[in-house]
Amino acid sequence: MSSIDQYFKDWASKVILSSDDAPLIFVSGAQGIGKSTAMNAIANAFDNQIAILGIDDFYLTKAERQALAKDTSPLFETRGPPGTHDLVLLNKKIDELQSTDSASITKIPSFDKITDDRKSEKNDHIFNGKAKAIIVEGWLVGANAEPDSVTESPMNEIENTESALNWRKYQEDQLSGPYAKLWNRSPHFFHLNAPSFETVLNWRIEQEETTRGLHKGELPEEIRDWVRSFILYYERITRRMLDGKKMSGAQLFVDKNRTVIKFEER
Incomplete structure (x- = not known):
């Protein structure tokens, strides 16, 4: 069976080649x-003329999050x-990339997860030329708002803290407002579905090991x-999206080993 990156490359290529802009x-x-890996596959397929915007690079600055x-x-x-994302900046960059030509130089911000802050402009990524497509990727991309969920019982110890109700309500307000407006800018969605939230936790631990240059199982307990x-x-x-409460689109389902088990093309 084909890999995640192959499925995505095939699907995205059809979207790109059938679009006028x-x-x-x-x-x-x-x-x-x-x-x-999937982003690299599509970028390579189109000679790196795919502008890829990771939503993680568009966090509010540390000072802005502290104010929030x-x-x-x-x-x-x-x-x-x-x-916690700067959607004004993200929308601005999408607008810029949609109007690029062969001589364009587009600066794209980057975020430093070690310092927990946006990097200075001198560290911006540079996208040269005309974009053949613009991809926005991230864990919550396409998530639907569920305002009524604010009245539900806490799901975990974080949601059980004193200030969590305001935190949850603000998230739902944001999802139903600026995030929904962003999602509505395009009908093209591709969702990669994990088998469970518990699997996501294991993957996140593996990711941390890789980031720190450790072998599997070497991450300190703390x-x-x-x-x-x-x-x-x-x-x-995350659980909401795994339950299918997200924007309609193509869906790829994988097991805990990231092996593709099902693909649904809308």
Whole structure:
């Protein structure tokens, strides 16, 4: 059976080749599922003229998140959930890339997860020329709002903290507002589906090992505990998306080994 990157490359190529202008493509997938490999595959197939925007590079600055944490909930000091992204900047970059020509130079921001802050402009990625497609990828891409879920019982220890209600409500407001407006900019969605939230946790631990240059199983227990706590910030919306509550699109289902088990093309 074909790999994740092959399925995505074949699907995205059809979207790109059938579009008159550079299409905007949204890709979702849990942390560690293999989005980066899939992005490399499509970029290589089109001579690196695919502009790939990782939503993780469009976090609010650390100072902006600290202000949000002060005004709304201390939980917003932790990046990742809806409300912690600079969607104004992301939309601006999409607009710029949609109007590129062969002489264009487009600067794309990057985020440093070690310092937990946006890198200076001198570290921006540079996209040269006319984009054949623009891809926005990230774990929550296409997630639907569920305002009524705010009244549901806490799902984990993070949601059980004192300020979590404001945190959850603000996320739903953001998903139903600026995130929904972003998703509505294009009908092209490709969702990579993990088998379970527990699998996502294991993948996230593997990802941390790779980031730190460690072999599988070498991650210190205190770092494992940090990962287990960190991923709880993502649990509700990750589970929501695994339940199918997201924008309609192509769906690829994989097992815990990232082996493709089913593909549904809308």
